[in-house]
Amino acid sequence: MSVLLVVVGLIAGCAAPAAGMAQPAGADRDGEAGALILGALQNAARQQRLRVAMFRETFATKADADARRNVETFTSSVSEVDTERGRFRSVWANNILQDGFSVGRCVDGRIFKDYYKAESQRASTLAQAATRLKLLPAGDLFEVTQPLRFVTCPHLGLLPASPPLAMSRLSDGVFPVTLNDKQAANWAEQVRAAHLFNYRDEGVVTWAGAAFRKISFAPRDADFTVNQTLYDVFRAAGEIDRITAEHPTAEVAYEFQSINPLNSGGVGGYYLMDEMRNLPVYSELQGTNLDRPDAASVDHSKRSGGAATHNIARTRQTYAYPMELTLDIDSPLELLE
Numbered sequence: 001m002s003v004l005l006v007v008v009g010l011i012a013g014c015a016a017p018a019a020g021m022a023q024p025a026g027a028d029r030d031g032e033a034g035a036l037i038l039g040a041l042q043n044a045a046r047q048q049r050l051r052v053a054m055f056r057e058t059f060a061t062k063a064d065a066d067a068r069r070n071v072e073t074f075t076s077s078v079s080e081v082d083t084e085r086g087r088f089r090s091v092w093a094n095n096i097l098q099d100g101f102s103v104g105r106c107v108d109g110r111i112f113k114d115y116y117k118a119e120s121q122r123a124s125t126l127a128q129a130a131t132r133l134k135l136l137p138a139g140d141l142f143e144v145t146q147p148l149r150f151v152t153c154p155h156l157g158l159l160p161a162s163p164p165l166a167m168s169r170l171s172d173g174v175f176p177v178t179l180n181d182k183q184a185a186n187w188a189e190q191v192r193a194a195h196l197f198n199y200r201d202e203g204v205v206t207w208a209g210a211a212f213r214k215i216s217f218a219p220r221d222a223d224f225t226v227n228q229t230l231y232d233v234f235r236a237a238g239e240i241d242r243i244t245a246e247h248p249t250a251e252v253a254y255e256f257q258s259i260n261p262l263n264s265g266g267v268g269g270y271y272l273m274d275e276m277r278n279l280p281v282y283s284e285l286q287g288t289n290l291d292r293p294d295a296a297s298v299d300h301s302k303r304s305g306g307a308a309t310h311n312i313a314r315t316r317q318t319y320a321y322p323m324e325l326t327l328d329i330d331s332p333l334e335l336l337e
Contacts, residue, residue, distance in 0.1 A: 003080045006096050033199035034192070037215040041175040042188035042281050045188035046322050047279075048083045050177055052170050054317040055335035056094075058310045061291045065312040073310065074101075074126045076333045077168035079157055080325045083178050084112040089327035092168040093129035096310075098122070101129035103140055104167060106153035107329055111144040113151065130333045156254035163262065165254050167203030172285060172317055173227070173259030173267055176234045194233065195255060196226050197268070205272065207282055212272035219266035226266035227258045261310045277321075 044050075075094035093103045100122025101182040105112035114122075115136060123129035132140040145153065150160055157168035160304070170177045176187060202214035219226045227302040234256040235241065243250055259267045269285035289312045316335060 010175060032214050034197070034217075036201070036213065036275075037217065037271055037273065037280075038188050038192055039068040040271070040278050042184045043278050044223045044280055044319065044321075045175045045177060045179045045187055046181050046184035048178055049081070049322055049325075050170060051078070051080045051320040051322055051325075052172070052317055053078045053334040054169055054172070054315055055337065056169075056313055056315045058080070059312045059314070062312060065165040065314060066287065068314070075167075076126055076130070076335055077157070078334055079170045079328060080327050081156065081169045081170055082320070083180065084324055087325055088153065089131075089325050090152070090157055090168040091159070091331055091333060092148065092152075092328060093126060093133065093333060094167060096124075096165060100124060101126065102167075103129050103133050104152065105133065105141060105327075105329060106157075106168075107202060107327065108325075109153070110329075111148075111151050112141040113144055113152045113328065114140040115142060126333075127335055130336060133332065135329065154251075156251055158253055158257075164257075166257050169257055170254055172283060172315065173257060173287075173313075174230065174283075174285065176238060176256040178255055179238055187233060188297050189226075190237055191230070194229055196220065196223070196229060204269065207272055212281060213275050214270055214272055216268075218268035218269035219288060222266075222288070224265050224288065227260055227287075228263040230267075231256060231258055253271040259285060259313045259315065260287040260289050265312070279321060280319050282316075282318050284314075286314045287312045294330070 025292070053179065054075070055076050056077075057068075057071045058073045059070065060072060064070040072076075073096050075092065075096065077090060077092035077094075079090040087108050088106060089108060090106045091104075093101050095101045101124070102122070103114045114132070118196045123132055135141050135143070150159060152167045155164065157170065158166050160162035179187060197217040198220055199217045202216055204211050206212075238252070238255060240252055243252060247259065258264075266288040267285055268288060269283060271280045272282040273280050292311050318334070
């Protein structure tokens with residue numbers, strides 16, 4: 001974590017991988033496959049310049065999540081951070097707060113929100129919302145010039161609530177972001193010692209025209225405490241209690257956001273890693289969770305706002321580590337399905 005973030009905070013479509021000529025693949029617990037991916041995620045966790053494009057959908061039940069039916073909420077976002085220069089940029093669209101879609105942008109302290117509209121006047125699909133990420137009158141955005149509390153940009157993509165609501169995410173729910181070298185190493189060691197996952201080396205696959213190592217993982221023994229353990233490990237390795245005690249206004253919540261609400265359940269999926277750079281470049285992840293008792297009462301015809309609609313998430317995301325941030329007021333969303 002950079003000194004700037006600790007002391008002052010920040011002012012405010014790729015195809016699925018295809019199988020290639022794979023080296024022998026196989027399952028292990030904490031052997032070579034686990035060492036490979038934990039090493040790559042440790043390296044990613046220490047990067048101070050990061051870009052994450054994410055598509056996210058949530059479900060009320062495991063059966064719906066497994067079948068990708070009755071999707072309750074959709075989110076698409078692209079987020080960039082450069083902690084050394086104190087810069088954050090993002091663009092996002094989602095229907096987390098209401099039936100219609102909200103849209104917004106952050107560009108180095110400039111805040112762009114959608115015009116206040118009735119839900120009936122908002123985009124009804126993610127694809128429609130993506131076309132409205134332009135300034136009025138061409139789109140729905142205007143630049144905020146008055147101080148507002150309920151905005152994401154000063155909080156690196158999170159609306160200030162309890163718990164925070166993520167409009168755009170830098171954390172995928174497995175590894176934390178923008179730790180320092182020591183913190184990242186401690187994080188990897190604690191995850192390794194916790195024996196949270198079974199890992200499998202799926203060999204080399206082709207994605208976006210290049211070859212990458214695919215490592216899949218799943219929670220051991222259907223463990224529904226994995227996400228809480230990942231959160232606890234983040235707080236310990238990232239020295240969050242000490243940092244927030246010394247700097248109560250430090251922005252730290254963005255560094256780790258669990259895939260499921262309130263750190264419930266577990267997470268599994270796969271990463272594609274660039275073995276030369278020892279970094280992840282793409283992942284597809286799915287939360288695991290027990291069905292909530294109120295899941296049967298969810299009205300799938302609308303975004304009811306109940307906690308059950310966020311119970312289990314499925315995501316896919318790309319990761320990049322740019323020398324310079326590139327998002328601007330015209331940048332589009334990248335993953336819409």
